[in-house]
Amino acid sequence: QSALTQPASVSGSPGQSITISCTGTSSDVGGYKFVSWYQQHPGKAPKVMIYEVTNRPSGVSNRFSGSKSGNTASLTISGLQAEDEADYYCSSYTSSYTVFGGGTKLTVL
Amino acid sequence: QVQLVQSGAEVKKPGSSVKVSCKASGGTFSSYTINWVRQSPGQGLEWMGGIIPIIGIANYAEKFQGRVMITADKSTSTAYMELSSLRSEDTAVYYCARVVTGDGAFDIWGQGTMVTVSS
Numbered sequence: 001q002s003a004l005t006q007p008a009s010v011s012g013s014p015g016q017s018i019t020i021s022c023t024g025t026s027s028d029v030g031g032y033k034f035v036s037w038y039q040q041h042p043g044k045a046p047k048v049m050i051y052e053v054t055n056r057p058s059g060v061s062n063r064f065s066g067s068k069s070g071n072t073a074s075l076t077i078s079g080l081q082a083e084d085e086a087d088y089y090c091s092s093y094t095s096s097y098t099v100f101g102g103g104t105k106l107t108v109l
Numbered sequence: 110q111v112q113l114v115q116s117g118a119e120v121k122k123p124g125s126s127v128k129v130s131c132k133a134s135g136g137t138f139s140s141y142t143i144n145w146v147r148q149s150p151g152q153g154l155e156w157m158g159g160i161i162p163i164i165g166i167a168n169y170a171e172k173f174q175g176r177v178m179i180t181a182d183k184s185t186s187t188a189y190m191e192l193s194s195l196r197s198e199d200t201a202v203y204y205c206a207r208v209v210t211g212d213g214a215f216d217i218w219g220q221g222t223m224v225t226v227s228s
Contacts, residue, residue: 001170001171001172003153034212034213034214036212036213036214036215038154038215040154045204045218045219045220045221046154046204046206046215046218047218048214048215048216051212051214051216052212052214057216089153089154091154091156091213091215092213093212093213093214095211095213096168097156097168097170097171098144098156098159098213099156100146100153100154100155100156101153102153103153103154
């Protein structure tokens, strides 16, 4: 049950697109379709942005999209906005346990 | 709309135990799973375990096996997480979070409970 690997930080200017990667193994990310992404602003509880690799919950902007290839999942945010500045975490559910990534701090320049 | 309301902040001595509650407000447990996730200061999210309240079966992360117990009281729609043998490294915000379907996504989170372990 090792943590998934994410870049510590990414940055982009308003209007640009960024992608955050999340690398696991064939025992978690690569073996299941249950990858989720969470956004967390300082002092707040996380909020689910993507579930089952590509699905957006109701109310989440379509600027957020997810994908997966092999053992690596990705979150793409297009048309960056100041309010997107936050920490982002991926998670993988394996039917017996859940594992999170270490988190990525997104800075909007 | 269901909300998860957690108990208040705790300060504990090393070696003691803490029990944090999570009450479903505006609904019942139904058939979903309640999970516990912690976040140490300035650090990332860490899954501790979860329980299916209607059947009372819990599973735990390997790291916390033997030191954590997750229970649920269906009559009050409340889940509990008890962590024992506390050490300073257990200082963290503890969240409960709901999973409705089998996709493992945490769609509703509690507000978090700060647990401080200090002598």
